[in-house]
Amino acid sequence: MRKKERQLITIGLVVLFAAIAWWAYGHQSGGGWFDLSGWLNDENNTTTDNATTYQLAVSGLAATVDQQTGHVTVSFSLTNEEHFNISSVQVLYALNVADPNNASYTTLTATETNSTWSAEIPASFGDVVYYKVEVTYDTDKILVSDVQSITVTDTTAPTLNSVSINYNSTAGVFDLTFNATDNDAIATYYVYYLDLGTNNTLPANATFSVVNSTTPELNISNITDGHYYALYFVVEDLSNNKAMLYNETDPYIILTNSTATWPVEITEQASS
Incomplete structure (x- = not known):
């Protein structure tokens, strides 16, 4: 082999070993003249730090209903939020829409407390809420979660404190006023009643009549003076939760005595 050819081979080997050494150094320590790692990584919501790839993602997405406000x-x-330059975190929501994928969404700014982000949507009981998260990071990149939904359900029953009953012997009418509360609103007030005649014992398989109203005041007509009446009371809220005062097997029994107070x-706790 000629001397010149041997020199060219030697130079080639030197360049080759130098390139191998540069490549090994660059991948071990993150140095080198050129950073090729971005060519090999998925750039969708990812960043690379010392040859470790991190992905930004929304996790633990959940929704809870405030039983007082809806x-x-x-x-x-x-x-992995600490590896990204996050400039905006928002919750987008829409109420009672037919097509959540093509709806107009209202934007809320989320706040972070102890690594948990949150935002409060001003919904009401009965609403269907559609929501998603949008994160802006690294200046102009955007991460958007899938759309989720929740139906705002009132699971809290009303409270029926008492019922005031007045007897008008002349008109033969019971006038009743309910004292009841609910976290949302009471839809219907019911009074179930049965004329026991002059016997204050509830018969087997007793059948009660019912009167109802959308207001806390209602009345029962055709009341006979001197008769015993069995009564129990129910209130129902807008979400069909109910509360009861007495019941059909253990009703409140009252005598229609015109001279009573x-x-x-x-x-x-009352009894008659």
Whole structure:
């Protein structure tokens, strides 16, 4: 082999070993003249730090209903958020829409407490809430979660404190006033009643009549003076939760005595 050819081979080997050494150094320590790692990584919501790839993601996305207001709190975490330059975290929501994928969404700014992000949606009981998370990071990149939904359901029953009953012997009418509360609103007030005649014992398989009203005041007509009446009371809220005062097997029994003191305040502790 000629001397010149040997020199060219030697130079080639030197360049080759130098390139191998540069490549090994660059991948071990993150140095080198050129950073090729971005060519090999998925750039969708990812960043590379010392040859470790991190992905930004929304995790633990959940929604809870405030039983006092009907508002919905959306909470979530951002996986690997410390490796990204996050400029905006928002919750987008829409109420009672037919097509959540093509709806107009209202934007709320999420706040972070102890690594948990959250935002409160001003919904009401009965609403269907559609929501998603949008994160802006690294200046102009955007991460958007899938759309989720929740139906705002009132699971809290009303409280029926008492019922005031007044007897008008001349008109033959019971006038009743309910004292009841609910976290949302009471839809219907019911009084179930049965004329026992002059016997104050509830018969087997007793069948009660019912009167109802959308207001806490209602009355029962055709009341006979001197008769015993069995009564129990129910209130129902807008979500069909109910509360009861007495019941059909253990009703409140009252005598329509025109000379008695009226009105009578009926509570669960009361008896006749």
